[in-house]
Amino acid sequence: MTSSYQHHATLVNYMYQSKHTVILTGAGMSTESGIPDFRSRSGWWKDIDPLTVATEEALHKNYDLFHEFYSARLKGLGDIKPHKGHFIIAKWEQDGLVQSVATQNVDGLHHEAGSQNVDQLHGSIHSFRCHDCGMKGVKQQFLEKESCSNCGGHFRPNVVLFGEALPDDAWDSALFHIQKADLVIVIGTSLQVYPVSQLPRMTSGKTAFINKEIGSEQSFFDVTIEGSAGEALSVIEQLLNS
Ligand code: NAD
Ligand code: ZN
Numbered sequence: 001m002t003s004s005y006q007h008h009a010t011l012v013n014y015m016y017q018s019k020h021t022v023i024l025t026g027a028g029m030s031t032e033s034g035i036p037d038f039r040s041r042s043g044w045w046k047d048i049d050p051l052t053v054a055t056e057e058a059l060h061k062n063y064d065l066f067h068e069f070y071s072a073r074l075k076g077l078g079d080i081k082p083h084k085g086h087f088i089i090a091k092w093e094q095d096g097l098v099q100s101v102a103t104q105n106v107d108g109l110h111h112e113a114g115s116q117n118v119d120q121l122h123g124s125i126h127s128f129r130c131h132d133c134g135m136k137g138v139k140q141q142f143l144e145k146e147s148c149s150n151c152g153g154h155f156r157p158n159v160v161l162f163g164e165a166l167p168d169d170a171w172d173s174a175l176f177h178i179q180k181a182d183l184v185i186v187i188g189t190s191l192q193v194y195p196v197s198q199l200p201r202m203t204s205g206k207t208a209f210i211n212k213e214i215g216s217e218q219s220f221f222d223v224t225i226e227g228s229a230g231e232a233l234s235v236i237e238q239l240l241n242s
Contacts, residue, residue, distance in 0.1 A: 005235060010223045011185070012239045014206045015097055018182035023089055024174075024199055025103045025110070025229075028188020028211060032083045032230045035076070035107055039190050040212070045072065056163035059131060063154050070157055071143055074125060077107060085187075085230040086113035088237045093117060097240070099181075102174035104189060104196050106159045119174040121196055122160040123167060131156045166195065174199065181205040186221070188212075188229045 015021060027037030038050050045053075052058065053069040090113040092098040100117040101110050106125040110118045128137040132153025137146075142155040160166055178184055182205040189211070191197045200207050200221070209221040210232045218224055225232045 005239070007223050007225045008232065008235045008239055011208050011225065012236055014183050014208065014223070015236075015240070018205065020177070020181045020205075021092075021098050021183040021185065022174075022177045022181045022203075023098055023101045024178075024184060024186045024189070024196070025101065025105060026187070026189025026191075026196075027105060028190075029085065029103070029229050030080075030105050030107055030109055031188070032085065032228060033080050033107075033109060035080060037188075039192070045069065051162065054159070054161055056161045059154075059156060059161060066156075067142075067145060067154075070125070070159075074139070074143070074157070077125070080107065080109070082109040082113035083230050085233040086110060086115070088233045090114035091237075100173070100177040102170075102177070102196075102199065104193065106157070119170040119177075121166055121170050121174060123158045123170075125157045125159055127158045128155050129158055130154070171195075175202065178203045183208065185210065187233075 031037050053065060058066045086109050089098060089101060089110065093115055100119065101115050102119040102121055103110055104122045106120065106122050108124055108126050128139060128142045129135060130137060130148035130151060130153045133148060133151040135148055135150045137155040142157065146155065147153065148155065178199050179202060181203045184200055184203045184205060185208045186200050187210045206222045208223045209218050210225045210229060212228060214224050214226045
């Protein structure tokens with residue numbers, strides 16, 4: 001083994017020792033499937049910062065822009081598939097090496113790869129409701145800008161917008177697992193979005209961070225691996241099997 005894999009090997013040891021391992025993912029988990037994250041580059045959508053459109057304010061004040069943004073994101077997901085990293089995480093759950101996944105991603109790729117125990121902390125882009133009365137809707141109603149038959153309101157995806165609270169059930173479940181965890185592996189997130197940013201500090205277990213960029217603020221973690229999620233998870237999977 002080359003020395004460049006020492007951090008991977010440390011994480012493998014933590015995994016062997018842990019009875020309860022939680023994986024926490026962000027947008028960087030999905031970039032290798034072809035979905036851009038929010039912070040690595042700017043102006044990827046019509047030169048508009050997505051952080052200003054994925055907001056409660058945009059939904060209220062500029063529904064047309066909000067609608068265009070989420071329609072574009074939905075259409076962009078058309079032929080997106082999970083990558084090898086998603087499948088490795090799903091396999092680890094089957095093998096009893098991972099007990100749950102908490103994700104900030106709304107794309108559903110962990111489920112699609114076969115992960116069962118997934119807490120979608122920021123909701124899902126694949127289900128819809130009327131923003132005003134909460135009535136359930138379907139994708140077509142959103143895409144065609146139909147008005148709600150119950151109250152005349154606007155349909156929206158069930159994602160958590162900036163300014164909105166997280167779904168209680170997903171948050172409570174993620175917190176339960178993180179408090180129980182012997183090991184939390186954080187993958188592909190800038191950890192800038194509250195309150196998910198606090199989760200890695202809410203465990204008494206070991207913490208690991210896998211990300212393309214690692215800054216000094218990540219010295220908090222017991223082990224860090226700088227690199228792409230798919231590559232790092234593949235190396236760890238190989239070490240687990242060697
Ligand atoms: P972010 O864009 O703030 O940060 C992504 C992090 O991942 C960055 O630090 C980047 O360096 C890293 N990264 C990029 N590609 C990587 C790779 N291949 N392997 C490892 N690391 C990689 O994303 P965030 O922290 O998740 O927060 C952004 C918010 O936007 C969240 O609320 C999230 O719900 C939402 N979002 C979701 C999706 C999605 O569902 N796929 C996509 C974009 C944004
Ligand atoms: Zn309604």
